[in-house]
Amino acid sequence: MSHSADPRPMTSRRSGPLKGEAQVPGDKSISHRALILGAMSVGETRITGLLEGQDVLDTARAMAAFGAQVERLGPGEWSVHGVGVGGFAEPEGVIDCGNSGTGVRLIMGAVATTPIAVTFTGDASLSRRPMARVTDPLAQFGADITTREGGRLPITIRGAADPVPLRYRTPVASAQIKSAILLAGLNAPGETVVIEAEPTRDHSERMLAGFGAQIRSETTEEGHVITLTGRPELVAQPVAVPRDPSSAAFPVAAALIVPGSRIRVPGVSRNPTRDGLYVTLLEMGADIAFENPREEGGEPVADLVVRHGPLKGVTVPGERAASMIDEFPILSVIAAFAEGATVMNGVAELRVKESDRIDAMARGLEANGVRVEETRDSMTVHGMTSVPGGGTAVTHLDHRIAMSFLILGLATQNPVAVDDGGPIATSFPDFLPLMQGLGGDLG
Numbered sequence: 001m002s003h004s005a006d007p008r009p010m011t012s013r014r015s016g017p018l019k020g021e022a023q024v025p026g027d028k029s030i031s032h033r034a035l036i037l038g039a040m041s042v043g044e045t046r047i048t049g050l051l052e053g054q055d056v057l058d059t060a061r062a063m064a065a066f067g068a069q070v071e072r073l074g075p076g077e078w079s080v081h082g083v084g085v086g087g088f089a090e091p092e093g094v095i096d097c098g099n100s101g102t103g104v105r106l107i108m109g110a111v112a113t114t115p116i117a118v119t120f121t122g123d124a125s126l127s128r129r130p131m132a133r134v135t136d137p138l139a140q141f142g143a144d145i146t147t148r149e150g151g152r153l154p155i156t157i158r159g160a161a162d163p164v165p166l167r168y169r170t171p172v173a174s175a176q177i178k179s180a181i182l183l184a185g186l187n188a189p190g191e192t193v194v195i196e197a198e199p200t201r202d203h204s205e206r207m208l209a210g211f212g213a214q215i216r217s218e219t220t221e222e223g224h225v226i227t228l229t230g231r232p233e234l235v236a237q238p239v240a241v242p243r244d245p246s247s248a249a250f251p252v253a254a255a256l257i258v259p260g261s262r263i264r265v266p267g268v269s270r271n272p273t274r275d276g277l278y279v280t281l282l283e284m285g286a287d288i289a290f291e292n293p294r295e296e297g298g299e300p301v302a303d304l305v306v307r308h309g310p311l312k313g314v315t316v317p318g319e320r321a322a323s324m325i326d327e328f329p330i331l332s333v334i335a336a337f338a339e340g341a342t343v344m345n346g347v348a349e350l351r352v353k354e355s356d357r358i359d360a361m362a363r364g365l366e367a368n369g370v371r372v373e374e375t376r377d378s379m380t381v382h383g384m385t386s387v388p389g390g391g392t393a394v395t396h397l398d399h400r401i402a403m404s405f406l407i408l409g410l411a412t413q414n415p416v417a418v419d420d421g422g423p424i425a426t427s428f429p430d431f432l433p434l435m436q437g438l439g440g441d442l443g
């Protein structure tokens with residue numbers, strides 16, 4: 001929901017060893033997709049472990065506005081009675097996706113091949129973000145789309161009455177673009193094909209297959225090719241949402257940088273398309289064990305056991321960026337405590353997230369005494385044995401920037417402040433009590 005809530009300044013302070021178990025919330029990407037596919041299928045989809053952050057609640061509200069019956073049965077437990085592929089009704093009001101790029105881009109895809117008119121809006125952060133990367137391919141299905149200057153929100157889509165399928169090579173590695181096209185392809189006849197240079201998170205493909213769509217992924221000389229057959233009858237499925245590796249990254253980082261810490265983070269998704277941070281941390285020498293590997297809700301998961309220890313700087317190759325795209329802010333915090341420099345390559349996409357994350361991290365780290373270099377598509381953080389802190393980070397309505405700097409302050413000499421922690425509720429509503437429960441001094 002877009003709201004102009006007053007900024008909520010927060011501060012974190014040097015803390016003693018962190019101990020205990022961190023039950024992080026459900027995966028945000030999978031939560032959005034469970035609600036959307038539930039709404040596009042026939043029958044009742046029961047979801048457990050749904051992330052009840054504002055981003056996902058906005059998607060739930062949107063699905064209800066299209067005619068799906070969406071009900072909260074208990075904490076994280078939701079029921080969706082869908083209307084079937086092509087069954088969305090025209091909503092009476094504007095669809096407000098708040099802060100969520102995933103929400104708005106995926107839902108625009110889901111409506112682009114159904115003959116209804118829908119206007120989308122969002123908060124100040126979302127209204128600055130590029131949408132042409134999604135509206136351009138959706139227009140090629142036959143949708144009629146009007147955007148504000150520069151392809152920004154608000155956007156009105158009149159879905160195609162007579163859609164044609166699409167074969168599309170994504171210009172940047174983005175699961176949101178891929179997923180918007182696949183969701184649009186559901187109500188187009190024939191085969192819709194997405195080609196990506198680097199594989200991006202594959203939750204849409206996994207879940208579409210689970211709901212009975214015909215979908216296949218292959219690596220050819222063209223790249224990573226996903227082919228979906230349109231007009232399936234999607235059949236409602238139970239969805240058990242695993243815990244979010246991107247949210248787990250915050251307590252994991254805290255345990256790595258606060259001396260004497262040892263924590264356990266159970267049931268975290270280890271989907272290889274999301275695993276880049278953990279690969280990088282092991283290269284840095286981090287003490288992380290992955291216990292009880294198993295399958296939950298169609299995704300590989302494990303219990304993480306993390307201990308503080310010495311870390312060294314590494315170079316993160318550009319090809320790994322897609323598999324850890326949301327984790328660079330917290331990696332740059334961890335890197336401040338490593339020996340030597342950590343170089344992050346191929347990260348230009350960070351400039352169009354909820355904020356320009358390269359700029360936000362560089363300015364905030366510098367304000368806390370850390371040396372950072374940046375180019376358009378890279379960032380280098382110079383680690384130090386003792387990080388001064390004492391600065392205030394500007395978070396630009398970006399939940400991950402706020403959480404990253406609050407984690408930083410748990411291990412700096414002086415407290416670290418953020419100007420606004422309010423947006424943390426979009427993805428990790430219990431972040432503060434969870435970190436306090438481990439022994440962190442923040443609030």
Ligand code: S3P
Binds near residue numbers: 102173326
């Ligand atoms: C997401 C994809 C990523 C990621 C976002 C969630 C998704 O965005 O940053 O937080 O659920 O598909 P891009 O696909 O634009 O890189």
